[in-house]
């Protein structure tokens with residue numbers, strides 16, 4: 001297979017300025033067929049701007065944006081995508097079923113209405129006017145509209161904001177089903193557990209640049225620490241002196257330790273305190289890696305200032 005033909009969307013050296021503000025400062029981003037790419041980053045990092053470039057909603061001031069090798073504004077490219085943006089303006093008086101029929105009609109080979117509704121979990125809402133739905137229900141309808149055209153590429157900009165846990169889990173299952181069908185997904189989210197649960201690849205953005213990208217495991221390895229939590233009388237200051245202990249802090253009766261040699265530290269603690277209890281050991285997650293990466297970005301900036 002030719003890897004170049006496998007690319008469904010690409011930003012190459014994309015620059016976007018708003019007056020004196022540089023929203024994107026040379027962003028390279030590639031999305032391949034059948035992969036779910038999570039784009040992470042703090043507020044204002046440039047995630048939505050990157051998506052808007054790929055959708056052809058705005059034009060780059062430098063570099064290029066491509067959708068299926070075409071200009072994103074070309075109708076042939078647009079017919080192959082589905083979109084769920086942060087703010088959706090939909091006619092409030094239309095019923096959900098009417099909305100689904102309308103949006104499906106824009107696509108050459110849409111899914112059957114019942115299938116779209118079932119995938120998004122809105123089968124019981126088809127007769128309800130969109131404006132009368134709760135915020136979480138409206139998000140699910142927006143998801144149904146994004147997938148109803150059987151898109152090859154789905155853009156989901158913070159799709160699960162405002163959803164309860166059950167709806168979020170159902171949407172995750174639907175995303176997995178779509179990816180299993182071969183659909184590519186670009187997902188922006190502030191929920192790191194969402195990226196951790198779904199993404200094959202993660203891009204972390206900060207201040208208009210790509211800070212790093214890779215698999216969730218590769219990003220996690222930026223933080224080679226394990227967290228140990230337990231109830232113990234041992235002295236935090238003493239443990240902090242042990243080899244391979246990065247930090248040891250007490251919070252009430254609980255001790256929080258981060259270490260690069262969890263087994264050794266644990267053995268020593270259990271020997272020193274036979275009444276140690278409520279032990280929890282956890283590998284650093286994506287959240288830790290993300291905090292570390294965006295912290296590094298701030299540090300570099302502060303040093304340059």
Ligand SMILES: Nc1ncnc2c1ncn2[C@@H]1O[C@H](COP(=O)(O)OP(=O)(O)OP(=O)(O)O)[C@@H](O)[C@H]1O
Pocket residue numbers: 018021022023041042043044045046047048049050
């Ligand atoms: N139309 C606009 N006019 C002026 N500045 C803009 C415009 N759109 C975005 N920006 C600025 O560009 C930067 C990047 O914004 P963007 O919306 O891409 O960030 P984001 O990573 O999506 O943030 P969030 O997580 O808050 O959604 C921000 O500083 C934002 O204020």
